[in-house]
Amino acid sequence: MKRWLPGFLLWIVCLPLWANSLDEVRIWPTEAKTRVVLDVGTKPEYSYFSLKNPDRLVIDLRSTQLKMKLPLRVGDSRLLTKVRTSTPKQKGELRLVLELTHSAKVTLFTLGPSDGNGDRLVIDLTGNGQVHSAAVAPAPKPQAITPPARGRDIIIAIDPGHGGHDPGSIGRGHVYEKNITLAIAKKLRVDLDRIPGIKAVMTRSSDHYIGVVERADIARKKKADMLVSIHADSIGGSTSPRGASVWVLNTNRANRVINKWVDEKDRHSELLGGAAEVIEDTKQEQYLAQALLDMSMDHSRSVGQDIGSLMLKELSKVTRLHKNSPQPKSLGVLTAPDIPSVLVETGFLSNPSDEKLLNSSYHQGRIANALAKALKEYFSASPxxxxxxxxxxxxxxxxxxxxxxxxxxxxxxxxxxAIKAANGLHSNTLLIGQKLTIPSS
Structure with a gap:
């Protein structure tokens, strides 16, 4: 033992101790400036300097490990062309190089965790020099071009089931559903916020109770495009059932909800937007309100069905399924006619194997990642x-x-x-499951 202990201790000392990680690089170019956001694990320690011929900004992040793929090419910025790594000055550092088209004013600052984001280092690049002739050829007739406004983010409302005095199901190992749903929801929020163009919001982010109807109201106030309610199943007296399932609103409950909304005239503008302004308080016009709400509910249920199917496809890769297709059920949290909704049962706490998995942070992360992939796939095809x-x-x-x-x-x-040309199709025949590239209009 005396012979190998010194060498073992020296090996431990020489291991790199990563205090931080670079998880993502996000870029927002505008005509006036380009903003680069580095998503990091904890508050970064950094230094930076500029280089000329060619123009570059070099940033050294202390004790930081790279957890994403670089280089990253930038095609729509007037200042920034590429983000890459380089050999650091000191061991354990991560050196980033931002390749610029010309000299720029540089502003760096850190941001702490907020609104579902973690720690960040923000770099603002503002042009203060002339573009090199090699980078941009002079136009014979310069014209003022207004770049199109950046599209808004898709808002996904994540609803962790139960909470506060309502624990939900309780497993034999005393695992509470309310804690499992909140843990998975937080991981799903992180995964969704990493996708450019998607922003996640939570109906609750701590252990407190929210009524079933209030959950959809919170999603509506946050202008959500989709509501995903996270739950864990349980069956009293039986430990056999296990696996995940996805539930959507059934027809009977949907019809009852529509009738209720039609009677609540003061909420028509909230649900129907500008269409409500042309609906008068007459019986004939109420038929129009019902028709519009019916159409809205049908659309929401159709979207929920499609997204639920994609979620089950992704969940099947990481866990056992209890149901292979979305199941209709009378569920209060899914009754918003203007917001597509699904309820995901992540497993059975009444089953010892599922309970152990659901209490695992690793398994929670796999479920969250599967749900995020399904949402990205749906909204990429139907934005x-x-x-x-x-x-x-x-x-x-x-x-x-x-x-x-x-x-x-x-x-x-x-x-x-255009579709046939983009996909090399020679006939109008399509196959179920076939992936088609849809060209821009």
Whole structure:
């Protein structure tokens, strides 16, 4: 033991001690400046300097490990062309190099955790020199060009079930559903916030109680495009059932909800937006309100069904499934006609194996990641108008039963010929599950 102990201690001392990590680089270019945000694990310690010929900004992050892929090329900034790594001056540091088109005024500052984001280092680059002729060729007739406004983020409301005096299901190992749902929800929020163009909000971020109806109201106030309610199942007296499932609102409950909303005239503007302004307080006009709410609910349930199917596909890769397709049920948290909603049962706390998995931070992270992938896949194919996702040059659509080229062309505001050209199709025949690139209109 005396022979190998000194060498072992020396090996331990020589190991790199990473105090921090670089998880993501996000870039927002505008005509006036380019903002670069470094998402890091904890508050960063850093130094920086500029270089000329060519122009570069060098940032050294102390005791930091790279947890993303670099280099990152930037195609829509007037100042920044690439973010890459370089050999650090000291061991254990991470050196980033921002390649610039010309000299720039540099401002750096740190931000602490807030609004679902972690610690960040923000770099603002503002042009204060002339663009090199090699970078931008002079135009013979300069014209003022206003860049298109950046599309808004898609808002995903995450609803951790139960909370406060309502523990939900309790496993045999005394694992509380309210704690499991909150842990998974927080991990899902982090995963979604890493996706450019998506922002996650929470109906609750601590252990307190919220009524079922109030949860949808919170999502509406935060202008959510989607509500995902997280739960864990349980069956009294049986330990056999296990696995995840996804639930959507059934027809009978949807009809009862619509009738309730029609009677509450003061909430029509909240649910129908500008359409409510043309609906008068007459019986005939109430039929119009009901028709509009019916259409809104049908759309929300259809979106929930599609997203639920994608969630089950991703969940099947990380956990056992209890149900292979979205199941209809009368659930109060899913009754918002204007917000597509799903309820995800992540497993059975009444099953010892599921209870152990659900209490594992690693398994919670895998479930959250699966849900985030499903949401990204759906909104990449069917982005709401005006969002950053809708501004992407190309989208991917997974062919479902009933799809046709003409219907897809109308849906995505493009042409049949453009879709066929983008995918090398020589006929109008589509296969279920086939992935199609949808060109921009």
């Amino acid at each position: 709401p108008p005006g969002t950053l996702f809708a501004q992407q040059d190309n989208r991917v659509h997974v062919v479902k039963s009933g799809d046709s080229l003409s219907a897809l062309a109308a849906r995505y505001n493009t042409s049949v010929a």
